[in-house]
Every structure is written in C-alpha cells, then in structure tokens.
Amino acid sequence: xxxxxxPSRMRLREAENARRNRLExxxxxxxxxxxxxxxxxxxxxxxxxxxxxxxxxxxxxxxAHASIPTGAPSSPLFGVQPFSTPMPRFxxxxxxxNPLVFLNPAPTRxxxxxxxxxxxxxxxxxxxxxxxxxxxxxxEIWAHQRWDEYLPQIAMEVTQEGxxxxxxxxxxxxxxxxxxxxxxxxxxxxxxxxxxxxxPNSVWTFxxxxxxxxxxxxxxxxxLMRDHNRLPYDVTxxxxxxxxxxxxxxxxxxxxxxxxxxxxAYFYPGQFYDYHWPWVxxxxxxxxxxxxxxxxxTPNGSGGLIKIPGDWHETMSTHWFHDHMFEHTAENVxxxxxxxxxxxxxxxxxxxxxxxxxxxxxxxGTAKDSGNLEYDVNLMIADKAFxxxxxxxxxxxxxxxxxxxxxxVNLTYRPYFEVERxxxxxxxxNASVARFYKIMLSDASPMIQIxxxxxxxxxxxxxxxxxxxxxxxxxxxxxxxxxxxxGEKVQMVNLLEHKDGRKPETSLSLSEALSGRSRDPGxxxxxxxxxVRNPAQPDVSQVPATLIPNPDLSAIPVSxxxxxxxxxxxxxxxxxxxxxxxxxxWGTSFNGGxxxxxxxxxxxxxxxxxxxxxWIVENGGGGWDxxxxxxxxxxxxxxxxxxxxxxxxxxxxxxxxxxxxxxxEIAISLQFRDWGGMFMQHCHNTTxxxxxxxxxxxxxxxxxxxxxxxxxxxxxxxxxxxxxxxVLKDV
Amino acid sequence: MKVYRVLLSxxxxxxxxxxxxxxxxxxxxxxxxxxWNTISVPVRGVVAGKAETVRFSGQAKVESKIAPDPDFNRxxxxxxxxxxxxxxxxAQSRARYVISGPEQQNxxxxxxxxxxxxxxxxxxxxxxPTTRSGTATFALTVDTTTGAVTSASASIK
Numbered sequence: 001x002x003x004x005x006x007p008s009r010m011r012l013r014e015a016e017n018a019r020r021n022r023l024e025x026x027x028x029x030x031x032x033x034x035x036x037x038x039x040x041x042x043x044x045x046x047x048x049x050x051x052x053x054x055x056x057x058x059x060x061x062x063x064a065h066a067s068i069p070t071g072a073p074s075s076p077l078f079g080v081q082p083f084s085t086p087m088p089r090f091x092x093x094x095x096x097x098n099p100l101v102f103l104n105p106a107p108t109r110x111x112x113x114x115x116x117x118x119x120x121x122x123x124x125x126x127x128x129x130x131x132x133x134x135x136x137x138x139x140e141i142w143a144h145q146r147w148d149e150y151l152p153q154i155a156m157e158v159t160q161e162g163x164x165x166x167x168x169x170x171x172x173x174x175x176x177x178x179x180x181x182x183x184x185x186x187x188x189x190x191x192x193x194x195x196x197x198x199x200p201n202s203v204w205t206f207x208x209x210x211x212x213x214x215x216x217x218x219x220x221x222x223x224l225m226r227d228h229n230r231l232p233y234d235v236t237x238x239x240x241x242x243x244x245x246x247x248x249x250x251x252x253x254x255x256x257x258x259x260x261x262x263x264x265a266y267f268y269p270g271q272f273y274d275y276h277w278p279w280v281x282x283x284x285x286x287x288x289x290x291x292x293x294x295x296x297x298t299p300n301g302s303g304g305l306i307k308i309p310g311d312w313h314e315t316m317s318t319h320w321f322h323d324h325m326f327e328h329t330a331e332n333v334x335x336x337x338x339x340x341x342x343x344x345x346x347x348x349x350x351x352x353x354x355x356x357x358x359x360x361x362x363x364x365g366t367a368k369d370s371g372n373l374e375y376d377v378n379l380m381i382a383d384k385a386f387x388x389x390x391x392x393x394x395x396x397x398x399x400x401x402x403x404x405x406x407x408x409v410n411l412t413y414r415p416y417f418e419v420e421r422x423x424x425x426x427x428x429x430n431a432s433v434a435r436f437y438k439i440m441l442s443d444a445s446p447m448i449q450i451x452x453x454x455x456x457x458x459x460x461x462x463x464x465x466x467x468x469x470x471x472x473x474x475x476x477x478x479x480x481x482x483x484x485x486x487g488e489k490v491q492m493v494n495l496l497e498h499k500d501g502r503k504p505e506t507s508l509s510l511s512e513a514l515s516g517r518s519r520d521p522g523x524x525x526x527x528x529x530x531x532v533r534n535p536a537q538p539d540v541s542q543v544p545a546t547l548i549p550n551p552d553l554s555a556i557p558v559s560x561x562x563x564x565x566x567x568x569x570x571x572x573x574x575x576x577x578x579x580x581x582x583x584x585x586w587g588t589s590f591n592g593g594x595x596x597x598x599x600x601x602x603x604x605x606x607x608x609x610x611x612x613x614x615w616i617v618e619n620g621g622g623g624w625d626x627x628x629x630x631x632x633x634x635x636x637x638x639x640x641x642x643x644x645x646x647x648x649x650x651x652x653x654x655x656x657x658x659x660x661x662x663x664x665e666i667a668i669s670l671q672f673r674d675w676g677g678m679f680m681q682h683c684h685n686t687t688x689x690x691x692x693x694x695x696x697x698x699x700x701x702x703x704x705x706x707x708x709x710x711x712x713x714x715x716x717x718x719x720x721x722x723x724x725x726x727v728l729k730d731v
Numbered sequence: 732m733k734v735y736r737v738l739l740s741x742x743x744x745x746x747x748x749x750x751x752x753x754x755x756x757x758x759x760x761x762x763x764x765x766x767w768n769t770i771s772v773p774v775r776g777v778v779a780g781k782a783e784t785v786r787f788s789g790q791a792k793v794e795s796k797i798a799p800d801p802d803f804n805r806x807x808x809x810x811x812x813x814x815x816x817x818x819x820x821x822a823q824s825r826a827r828y829v830i831s832g833p834e835q836q837n838x839x840x841x842x843x844x845x846x847x848x849x850x851x852x853x854x855x856x857x858x859x860p861t862t863r864s865g866t867a868t869f870a871l872t873v874d875t876t877t878g879a880v881t882s883a884s885a886s887i888k
Contacts, residue, residue, distance in 0.1 A: 446851040446862040463832050464849035464864040503807070507836045509847035509866075568802050622765070622798025622807045625837075641767065641796075646811070648833055662807035662837055663765055663798025 070385040071395050074521070075406050078390065080194035080413065083491075083528040086179030087415035088187070089171035090214035090340060090378045093206075099155030099224040107155075107224050107274045109147040111136035113719070119270055121233035122717040129718050134274060135229070135267020136258065137713040137720040142265070145256035145675055150278035152224035156215060159207055160246055160323075160337060161230035162200030163189035166209035172216075177374045179418040179530075187211070191406075192413040196390035201239040203392055204231060205336035210411045212380050213339040216371050217279055219298040219315070219346075220308040225250075225275040233269045241394040242335045243328035244269050245715070250321045250341065251472065252454055252656035254282050254314070254633055257677020263326040263694065264580055264600035268717045279343065281310025282633050283551075285674055286610075288312070295358055297346030299370035303354060305346045313551040314634065314654070316454040317348045318427045318474045320380075326600060327582055330402065330433045330686035334394055336411070338431045340378045344370045347548060348456060352541035362450065363425040363478060363541035375424045375541065377417070382431040383407050383522050399585070401434025401501020401687040407494065407526040416489075416528040421482045422539035425450070428477065430469045434501030434685045435522055436625070436659075439475075440465040440510055442491040442525060445483065448543055451476030455634055455654040456547040467650055468496060468504060470627030470659040472684040475650075478543050484531045491525035498522060501687060503625035503662060550636055550653060553669055559611040565589045566628065566660065566683060567620025570597035570692055574726060578714050584692030586683065590728060595620075597692035598682075601712035601723060606731040607672040609701035614638065616667045619660035626688060628658045631679040635668040642667075657684055672699050678710050697731075765796035765809075768879035774817050776887025778852070778865040782821075785828050785852070785865075787887045789817035793871070797840060797878035808878055810836045814850055814867065817887070827855040834867075840878075844871045 096102040105112060112134040118125045136142055166187040171178045189198040189210050206213040208230075217223055231244040238244065245268055249261030258265075259275045267273045281288075281296055288296050288309055295312035297305040319341040323332035344350045346358045352375070353366040365372025383404030387393045395402055406413050430437060441447065449461045453474050460478075469475050484490065495513045496504045497520045505520075513523050570587025571594055574580075581599035589595045590604050607613050615635075619626055634654035640646035641664060658666055682694035698710055711722035771790040778785045792813040800806045812834045819828030830852045838844060846869045853862040865887050872882040 440849065444849045444864040444866070446864055461832065462851045462853065462862045464851045467835060504837065506838060507848070510849060511847070619798075621800050621802045622809075623800030623803045623805045643767075646794075648835065649831075661798075661835075662800075662809055663796070664809070 070393065070403060070405050071398060072385065072393060073388065075384070075386040075393075075404075076388055076390055078194050078196070080192050082414040082525065083416045085193050085412060085415050086181055087410050087412055087417040087527065088181055088211040089173060089178045089373070090410065091166065091209065091211045092170045092172045093156045093158060093213050093215050093339070094170075095216060096155040096157070097153065099152040102155045103157065103224065103226055105133070107152060107226070110140070110143045111138045113138050116270070118717045119233040122268055122270075123235060125717050131716070131718040133271060135271040135715060136273050137265055137715070137722070141677070141710055142258045142713070144258060144276040146278070147276070150222045150276070150280070152222045152276065154221055154223045155226065156223060157226045157228070158213065159228040159230045160204060161208035162232070163198045163203040163205065164200065164208040165189070169211070171211075172214070172373045179416065191384060191408055191411060195386070195413070199239060199391055201232065201237050203336045204242055204332065206339050212411055214378055215321070215339065215341040217277065217341055217343045218370065219279045219281065219343065220306060221279055221298065223277040223279065225277060226272055227275060228272045229267055229269045231269045239391065241331045241396060243325050243332060245325055246332070246337070247324045248273070248275060248321055249324040249631070250275065250277060251319055251629070252631060252634065253277055253319065254280065254674065256675040257679055257698070260631055260677070260679055261321070261324040262600070262678055263324050263680060264715070265713055266325050266715050268715070280674070281308060281312065282314035282671070283673060284308075284310035295347060297358060299344060299346065299349055301369050303369055305356065305358060311551055312347065313549060315345045315347050315456070315548055316343055316634065317451055317456055318476055319343060319454050320429050320431070320474070322431070326579070327584075327690050330690050331394060331396070333431065333686060334384075334402070334433050335392065338380065338382075340380060340427065340429060342371065342376070342378070342427070343454075350376060360456070360544055360547060361540070361542040363423040366537070366540070375422065377424060377426050378410070379426050379428045379527070380410050380431045381407065381428065381437060381526070382411070383435045398501060399687060399691055401685045403435050403498055403501050403522065404432070405521040407522050409527045414526055416530050418530045418532045419481045420533055420535040421484065421486065421531060422535045423478055423480045423482070423541050423543070426477050426479065428469065428475045430471050430473055432471055434471065434687055435498060436468045436470050436496055436504045437494045438465060438468050438496040438504075438507055440493050440495055441479070442493050442510070442514065444510060445490070448478040449475055449650050450478055450543060450547060452650055452653050453634070453655045453657055457650065457653040458549045459546060459649070460543050461649045463650070465495060467648065468659065470625070470657060470684065471686065472627060472629055473657045473659070481529065481531055482539070486531055486533060488531045490529050492527040492529075493525050494523055496523070501685065502623055548653070553612065553636070556612045556671070558614050559608060561614045561616065562605060563591050563616045563618070565595070565618045565620050566626050566693060567595055570595045572597040572599065572692070574599045574602065578723070580712060580714060580723075582692040584690065586688045586691045586693035588693060588695045590695075591730065593728070596695070598694035599726070600696050602696060602726045602728065603698055603709045603731055604695040604728050605697035606700040606709075606727075607697070609676060609699050610673050612669060612671045614667055614669055616665060617658070617660060618665040619663055622663035625662055626660045626683040626693070627685060628660060628681065629656060629684040630658070630668070630670065630681040632675075633671055633673070635670045638667040638669055640664060640666050675699075676701055765798050765878055767794050767796045768877060769794050770880045770883060772869065772883040772885050774814070774867070774885040774887055776865075778819070778863070778887065780863060783824060784822040785819040786822060787817050787819040787828075787865070791817055791885055793869070793880050793883060795873065795878045795880055797876070806840050808838045808840050808873060810838065812846075812867075812869065819852060821854070828852050829855050840875050842873055842875050844869070844873065846871065
C-alpha cells in the first residue's frame with residue numbers, strides 16, 4: 001500500500017503514534033499476554049486477519065499517513081549515503097576436529113537429559129524446577145539416526161544471543177578480498193557505521209555478532225553443530241518482537257528429521273541442541289552404494305578425491321540455516337537468525353585450478369585444496385526497517401508479509417564491494433520476510449546463473465536479469481568483471497516493486513528502476529561493485545557447459561500423486577492451548593479437503609519410505625504468491641500449469657523452494673529415502689508461514705524409528721512431553 | 732500496556748460486521764484458475780554495440796492468463812514472453828545470433844501495457860562470456876476478462 005512519500009510533519013507524528021500503539025499491542029501479543037482471539041474480540045484484528053481500519057492504529061487510515069511499505073515513518077538514514085561503506089564478507093564459524101572430545105559434554109546419540117536448574121524467569125517454571133540440558137526431545141524417536149555409521153568428525157559450536165561487538169571476525173580471506181576490511185577491528189552491531197548500535201534485544205544473531213555466519217561443510221565429513229540458546233530467559237525482553245525459543249533448520253539438508261529444525265522441536269534459553277549433519281548424498285543406500293563412481297566424491301585435503309556412496313546427481317552446494325520456531329519464524333529470522341552454509345564436493349570443490357576431470361572449476365581461488373573463498377562470495381539480501389531511534393523495527397500486524405524500506409546485503413545498508421578484473425561466483429540468498437527481488441546489473445551486462453537453491457543447474461543460463469528470487473531461494477551466479485576497466489563501478493539493481501507483502505506488483509524496466517520514481521524504496525540499486533585491480537594470478541576458473549545433470553527418474557515409479565492447495569480462510573479444528581496449533585488465517589488443503597491452519601501435531605501426509613511421489617501444489621489465489629518450501633530432499637519441477645515447457649531453464653535443476661506464481665500450479669517430483677521422521681512444508685513468506693501456512697508430513701516405514709504417527713513433542717523447560725498426533729484420512 | 736491515543740472507537744460494531752463480511756467473502760468457492768492464451772508477435776530491431784551491430788527479426792511468443800483473486804479481487808495478469816523465435820544477424824560478419832531465456836512478468840490487470848525488458852543474446856555457438864544485452868519493448872492490448880493479448884507490437888534496440 002503506497003502513501004505519500006512527502007508527508008507533513010503532523011502526519012508523520014500521527015504515523016509514529018500509530019506505530020507506537022501497534023508496538024504496545026505487538027509486545028503484549030509477542031509476550032503471550034494477549035491472544036489472537038482476544039485481539040479479534042476487541043476489534044483490533046478483523047476476522048480476515050488484517051489490522052482494523054482504525055485511526056491511531058492502522059497507519060494507512062486517512063490522516064494517519066506513514067511512508068510505505070513498513071506502516072511506519074521511513075527508516076532514518078542518519079545522513080548516511082549509499083555505497084559509503086564496504087560490504088563485509090561472512091564470518092566463518094570455527095571448525096573443530098573430534099567433536100566427541102572437543103564438545104563438553106560430549107554429544108550423544110540420544111538427547112542428553114542431564115538435569116540442570118531451570119531459570120525461574122522461564123515460562124511455567126517455579127524456583128527449584130529442573131530440566132534437561134539438551135532441548136532435543138528424549139528417546140529413540142529423536143535419537144540421531146545412523147549415529148554409529150556417521151560419527152561426527154567436525155564440531156561447530158554456536159550460540160544464539162543478543163547483539164554484541166564482534167572481536168573475533170574471520171572472513172576466511174585477506175583484507176584485499178574483503179574491500180580492505182581489517183578483521184582485527186571490533187565490529188559493533190550496526191547496519192551501517194553511520195547508524196546507531198543495535199540494542200542487545202533488537203538484534204539476535206548467531207554468536208550475537210555480525211557479519212552473518214558461514215559454515216564450511218564437505219560431503220563425507222560428518223558435522224555436529226551444537227547450538228546454545230543464550231537469549232533472554234524473560235520472554236518479554238525482546239524489544240517488541242522475537243521469541244526466545246529456537247529450532248534451527250538446515251535449509252535444505254538431507255538429514256534425519258531430528259536434525260531438521262522441526263517447528264515443534266524447539267529449545268529454551270539455557271539449553272543446547274545437537275544437530276547431526278552427516279553430509280551424505282541422497283540415495284546413498286540405493287545408488288552407488290559401494291562408492292565406485294568418482295563423481296560421487298569429496299576433496300581429500302591434498303588435491304585428490306575420496307569416493308562416497310550415493311547419487312552424484314544429488315550433490316548440493318549452497319545452503320543456509322535459520323530459526324523455524326512455530327508462529328515466530330518471521331520475527332526471529334528478521335531479527336538476525338540466519339546463516340549460510342557452503343557445501344563442497346568433488347564436483348563443486350571451491351578450487352578453480354585442480355583439473356582432475358571431476359572438478360567443475362567454478363570461480364573460487366587456488367590457495368587451499370578446497371573451500372577457497374577469494375572469488376566465491378556469499379550475499380545475503382534482506383530488507384529491514386528501523387524506528388526513529390535507529391533500532392530494528394518489525395510489525396506483527398502486517399499479515400500480508402512484512403516489508404522493510406531499506407535493503408541490506410550481509411546486514412549492511414547499500415554497501416560496496418571491491419572486485420578484480422576476473423570472474424566471481426556470488427551465492428545470493430533472499431533472507432527477507434516477504435520481499436522478492438529481480439536482480440540486474442546497472443549496465444545491463446549479462447550474468448550467468450549456475451545454481452538454483454542448493455543445486456548446480458544441469459546447464460548454466462545466461463540472463464540479463466535474473467528471474468524473481470522469492471524468499472529463501474538461492475541463485476548462484478557468475479559475473480565476469482574482466483569486461484570492465486579499473487576504476488569502473490557497476491551496481492546490482494532490484495527491479496521488482498512491491499505494494500505490499502502479498503506478492504511483487506510490477507517488474508520495472510532498468511531505466512524505471514534507476515529513475516528513483518518508484519514509490520517502493522526497495523527498488524533500485526542496493527550493492528555497488530568497484531573494479532579496483534587486475535588479478536594477481538590469471539583467472540583459470542571456468543563455467544562449463546554442463547554442470548550437474550538431473551537424477552534420472554525414468555526408472556523410478558511414481559507411487560502416489562498428491563494435491564495440495566495453499567490459500568486463505570483456513571480453519572483450525574484442533575485446540576491451540578498447548579501451542580501446537582495455530583489460529584492463523586492461512587492454510588493448506590490436502591486432496592480437496594478443508595483448508596486447515598497449521599498444527600504440528602497433525603500429520604497431513606505420510607509417504608512410504610523408499611518411494612517417489614508427485615506433489616501437485618496450487619496457489620489458491622491470483623492476488624498472492626507463495627514460495628513453497630518442502631523440507632528434506634530436493635525435488636524437480638515437472639511442470640507449471642500442467643506444461644513442462646513452462647518450466648524455465650533456470651528452474652530445470654533440483655530445488656527446495658518453489659514459487660507458485662499468482663494463481664499458478666506446479667507438479668514436483670520428490671523422493672523419500674535414507675532417513676525418517678517428521679518434516680514440514682510451508683510458505684517461506686514467513687509471515688504466511690507464521691500465520692498457519694504450514695503442514696507436517698512424515699515418512700512412513702511401519703517400524704521403529706519410523707513409526708507412524710510419531711508422537712508430537714511439546715517442549716517445556718522442565719522437559720519435553722509428548723502427545724498423540726492427529727492423522728488426516730488417507731495420508 | 733501504554734496507549735498513545737484512543738484506540739477503540741464507537742465503530743466497533745461496524746468493524747465486526749465488516750470482519751464478518753470478509754469472512755463470508757473469503758469462504759466463497761474459489762474462482763476458476765485462468766487458462767493460458769498464446770499469440771505470436773512480430774519483432775524487429777537493431778542492437779548497436781561493440782564487436783558489431785546485430786539486426787534482429789522473428790516472432791516472439793507471448794503467453795498470458797488472468798489469475799483471479801478470490802481474496803481481495805485484485806487479479807493478476809501473468810505473462811511470459813519468449814524471444815527464442817527471434818534471430819539476429821551480424822551486420823559485418825553475417826553471423827547468426829540467438830536470444831536465450833523467456834521473460835516472466837506479473838502485472839495488475841489493465842487493458843494496455845507497455846513493457847520494456849532486457850534480454851541476453853550471443854553469437855550462435857559462442858561461449859558464455861561473449862553474451863551481450865539488448866532491450867525489447869512490447870505494447871500489448873489485453874482482454875481484461877480472459878487475459879488474451881488482442882493486439883501487440885514489439886521492437887528491439
């Protein structure tokens with residue numbers, strides 16, 4: 001919704017008052033002091049879930065004019081000019097060998113139920129209560145699957161905590177590959193050096209610091225990621241948004257469900273959760289099980305390869321991980337709970353020089369055996385908004401999808417990045433709540449898209465402008481800066497204009513986007529590349545004509561076709577009292593059944609272990625778009641609106657987020673193998689997700705540990721309890 | 732809970748009624764999904780630039796449909812414009828140039844659009860880094876009921 005870009009002082013004051021009023025309600029709502037039902041009863045929410053059209057509450061009511069699109073006055077810029085600060089590279093998460101020794105207490109197959117004293121500020125806790133130190137649900141069902149087969153070799157230990165200064169920044173590259181940033185200089189949590197420092201409860205990130213974190217993973221190298229929750233015990237200490245309970249989803253790991261960040265397997269401040277990421281290729285028990293195919297391989301540390309089981313066509317590259325807390329994912333991810341994960345393999349090694357017939361030699365570097373980052377750059381794009389004090393702002397009342405008015409890259413407002421005259425790989429992640437982007441270079445030069453989501457495409461695609469990148473999608477692209485002269489600058493431009501968070505409204509031309517006339521402040525330039533020098537060494541990287549062909553599905557029968565519809569007007573027949581069911585208006589219907597709001601205690605589908613299915617998913621409206629995320633294994637889009645030819649070249653690889661497009665329908669091929677447990681699918685417009693556009697499915701094998709239905713965990717500080725799950729007919 | 736201005740107004744009843752109306756409206760059966768319409772549009776134009784000028788001609792395939800919006804009655808026109816049927820010829824070399832990638836756009840429904848977008852093209856058989864960009868402009872008249880393009884003109888520069 002667009003309002004005047006030049007509001008009067010009086011109208012700005014009204015809008016600020018409206019924002020504060022909403023903030024008070026948001027606080028009460030986020031603290032659990034009022035329920036959605038009570039807000040509805042008071043007339044502050046409409047039955048459709050929108051903020052009531054009230055003067056002094058809704059900023060879009062006549063006479064209470066705010067700037068778009070946040071529903072609040074424009075974020076203050078404090079005199080900051082665009083492209084006045086360097087873009088920091090990601091901050092590497094330290095890797096430690098031998099997790100069983102390094103981590104204290106040592107990780108265990110079953111959840112560690114050693115008791116500790118619960119802090120009495122936690123909800124439902126009285127002085128003297130004890131609870132388990134690990135938040136993972138106890139017992140065999142949540143035990144790490146195939147633990148003895150995949151004992152962890154690498155430990156990563158992180159915290160989730162309030163904003164604090166980073167004194168241990170490690171970008172993994174020398175300063176000349178990080179726009180001159182000296183990593184020894186402490187980095188306070190600011191979205192630009194000219195912005196105020198964020199309050200510890202305004203921003204919650206991994207390790208409490210910025211830049212965002214990057215995990216380095218390798219196939220065949222099993223990782224144990226210990227995640228400590230060090231957020232405030234008091235649920236009200238959140239500066240108005242954010243929930244202090246966490247569950248971390250590795251997006252989109254082919255791991256057991258106990259490591260998937262299931263929305264109902266959350267843990268409390270004071271607890272940790274051990275996530276076991278074995279890094280195996282999908283199909284590792286059924287395809288190339290004897291590990292004879294050299295293309296299914298991983299770097300050995302000295303220029304060679306180690307063969308691993310599984311289907312090399314399922315090799316993945318660019319992941320991220322983020323919070324998945326039921327009904328609070330948007331708040332927590334927006335608040336900073338997002339990191340990326342580069343996965344290296346024989347094919348995508350992160351070394352552009354090794355010429356072994358397997359390595360694709362994509363732009364990266366040469367100094368290390370694998371995982372070189374000099375020319376392989378992670379970009380996390382996210383729109384943010386700030387209050388008049390410069391603190392991060394979020395509006396829970398925006399049920400269409402929250403939009404920020406400032407676009408950040410790696411949590412920095414409109415930065416620049418220095419490059420050499422050669423090829424670079426950029427791993428672009430859209431980590432926004434609801435905003436989509438359409439990216440182009442300001443001089444219309446072509447870009448080469450090499451991957452979509454976590455997966456290298458079968459063939460590279462040359463584009464002048466990338467397709468829309470929906471929330472949680474990742475596009476890996478290559479830009480060749482050798483076409484520029486030293487001293488030249490070129491910007492990344494967002495062409496996509498939003499009026500609200502329902503969907504992008506219009507794709508602008510380059511000249512329109514650069515004109516500054518769009519009323520959406522998210523349109524226009526957001527990252528500047530500065531060509532500063534020639535490379536010290538010749539660029540030996542390649543973009544091969546063939547990358548990773550799709551897995552061959554022709555010999556795998558389709559055991560079942562399911563139909564889902566994502567839409568509005570959902571009903572919730574289950575009780576919401578224990579927090580496992582949502583009253584949100586969004587929902588999913590299964591095979592023509594009722595549109596149901598999310599309940600993580602309800603099993604909506606149960607594919608048989610070891611089978612392949614086709615899921616047809618329809619967007620119930622033309623006024624919305626939904627980036628559907630299906631957890632667990634990558635899928636292939638077979639058709640759009642019933643036609644395979646409507647699947648563009650850049651979507652013809654494997655994916656884990658599927659934009660439905662307005663009124664659109666897609667058919668996806670999925671396999672269910674190797675691991676078991678409960679997983680999810682949901683809209684990754686996280687506002688829609690939090691307001692109930694999420695459903696649980698689980699893999700049915702008829703025997704432990706893949707029982708069906710699995711009991712539903714209900715986490716409490718004193719220990720997880722379980723309740724019976726509800727199973728839809730004909731799952 | 733602090734309140735910075737009076738929140739509740741006497742219009743509560745009206746809001747409840749409005750909410751009820753919205754609930755009724757959104758529970759109505761969904762409108763049928765739109766069907767795709769296809770039209771071929773002749774395209775001509777010249778892209779000047781380094782290496783050589785390239786003259787383009789051929790037929791663009793424009794597919795369109797209306798995606799109804801049962802929630803807010805703000806339907807979307809969904810468009811795909813495929814230029815792969817448009818070929819180029821180098822003014823000096825006489826070499827063949829090809830265009831890759833369809834353009835996908837979503838727009839609010841009106842009866843006339845002027846769309847401009849950039850597209851990549853390359854000498855046939857050449858490697859990826861030699862790709863250049865051109866700009867296509869389409870003027871489309873659209874039947875707002877079906878989403879079908881009823882008349883169109885297009886150019887390249």
